[in-house]
Amino acid sequence: MSEPHEQGRIRMKHAILPLAAALVALGAFPGEERERISAGQAVEAAVAGEAPARLADGRMQQPIHWEPPPPSRFQQFIASIGYPGVQYYGMVIFEGGGGFSHYYRPVPADYLIGPGDEMMLRMWGKVDVREVLIVDPEGRVDLPHAGPLIIAGKRLSDAKKAIANAMSRVFTDFRMDVTITRLRTIEVIVTGEVRQPGLYRVGSGTGILQLLTMAGGVLPTGTMRDVQLLRGGQRIAGLDVYDLLMKGIEPSSGGIIDSDIVFVPQAGVQVAVVGGVKRPAIYELTAEKSLREIIALAGGLDFTSTGNPAVVHRLDDTGRLQGLEFPVDGGGYKPVHGDVVVIPEPFSAPARVVKIGGEVERPGSYPFVDGMRLSELVRQAKGLRSNAYLRGAEFFRASVKALQQERLDEAVRMLELRMTAEGPEIGSPDAAVQLQYRRELLSRLKNVRASGRVSIDLAGALERSGSAADITLEPGDTLVIPLVPSTVAVVG
Known part of the structure; x- marks a missing residue:
């Protein structure tokens, strides 16, 4: 039973629209339903996103229940280096x-x-005319008193002009309005990298983006930058979803016809941008080649960003992690599929990296992985150079440095208290000299900084991987391997 009409509002199933919004929507209702609304009667109308869409043949197009896809391998990799929950932009x-x-x-x-x-x-x-026009299989409509007119293949705006011209040859002094009251049903194939590829029966006004949504969305392996509309084996149009999201450029939905194909190719280069940017996410690159352009794609630097340097986590050809540093506003960076670009932030946890320098093939910063050992770091740096001096290797650890500095500061404080308590011998001719010496000594000791150096057996670690000599690393560890010395020390 119909529900009563309310003054100033149009009541529909599932929703009550304010009058202004209802008047905007009214022109899109089928003719019979508009008449019922005008007469103050309720209509059983679907609100966007809440009910199936009715096709021209009366059947119902069932909506797809959307569920977020499981994390991709790229997302799992990003999480493994300390940045969980990073999503694909636009999904x-x-x-x-x-x-x-x-x-x-x-x-x-x-x-x-x-x-x-x-x-x-x-x-x-x-003249007073109110006529339903149905486009027949030959593309014609039968105009009252004016006869048949072919309008199939014309755009709606052009069809209105053609009808007005035809009617003006029969009538004079009239005004006219033509509206679409029911869209025909077409069949469109959605295929490629989508969650539910297949044949979809939809209204002819359906657009590319709506078809992608009905197919469950684009897979993480699919492109969001070059969705293709194919007709007869030829590309008719393309859709870059980023244009809609970043620039508000809405794709036209008027060009899809029966038997068209919406094809989603595989994605191109994808990189993750995290840290101090406005839109941390996984982005697909097209024309963006420099680090500056990629950061702009992510909305630019956030106010929390400290800027340089950006750390790029990357898997090399052997599947090993490496960390590379690049200036955010400079050159030198060439994006590689699977890069994770980290923009430093002062309020975030320090980057989980370990560093290696000196006589290795690829010195630099490398992502820290739980359980990582000394020998693994050397392997990630592509091994030793021929003139590496293992016995002179220096290893520094941040946690050891903090502990050493704490103990050094305590020792200096105790020495200062002791010197103050004892003081120089009163009346001694060199009392002033003693006092000056003690002050200089304390000043030098206060300026001593702990290094965090830890004694290691690098040769043993490389010979016996996994042994006690092959120590487990911590984030922030640094290994420096010097050249073989060219001099000989003679003592005794």
Whole structure:
């Protein structure tokens, strides 16, 4: 039973629209339902995203229940180096599911008329005409008193002009309005890197983005930058979802016809940008080549960012992790699929990296992984150079440095208290000299900084991987391997 009409509002199933919004939507309702609304009666209408869309043949297009996909291997890799929860940019647009109706969206002016479309022709003035026009299989409509007119293949705006011209040859002094009241059903194939590829029966006003949503969205392996509309084996149009999200450029939905194919190719180069940027996410690159352009894609630097240097975590050809540093505003960086670009932040935890320098093939910073050992760090740096001096290797640890500095500061404090308590011998001729010497000694000791150096057996670690000599690393550890000395010390 219909619900009562309320003054100033149109009541629909699942929602009550304010009058202004309802008037905007009213022009998109089928003719019979608009008449019921105008008469103050309720209609059983679907609100976007809440009910299946009705096709032109009366069947219901079932919406797809959207669920977030499991983490991809790239996301798992990003989480393993300390940045969990990083999402693919733009995937959120598919979270609404596919259950929104094309009936209650304005039909665009570039919509292509085809057999099965239903239109309402209204004329007033010296003539009063109210006629339902259905495009027949030959693409014609039968105009009252003017006869058949072919409009299939014309855009809606052009079809209106053609109808007006035809009617003006029969009538004068009239005004006219033509509206789409029912869209024809078409079949479109959605394939490629989507969650549910297949054949979809949809209204002819359905756009590429809506079809992707109905197919469950794009997979992490699919492109968001070059979705293709194919017709007869030829590319007709393309869609860059980033343009919609970043620039508000909405793709046209008027160009899809029966038997078209929406194809999602595999994604191109994908990199993750995390840390001090405004939109941390995984981004697919097209024209973006420099680090500056990639950071701009992520919204630019956040106010918390300390800027330089950016640390790029990357898997090399052997599958080993390496860490590379680049200036955020400079050159030298060439993106590689799977890069994780970390922009430093002062309020975030220090980057989980270990460093190696000196006589190795690839000195630099490398991502820390739990359980990582000394020999693994040397292997990631592509091994030793021929003139590496293992016995002179120096190993520094941040936690040891902090402990050493704490003990050194305590020793200096105790010495200062002792010197103050004893003081120089009163009346001694060199009392002033003693006092000056003690002050200089304390000053030098206070300026001594702990190094955090730890004694290691690098040769033993490399010969016996996993042994006690092959110590387990901590974030912030640094290994420096010097050259073989060219001099000989003679003592005794």
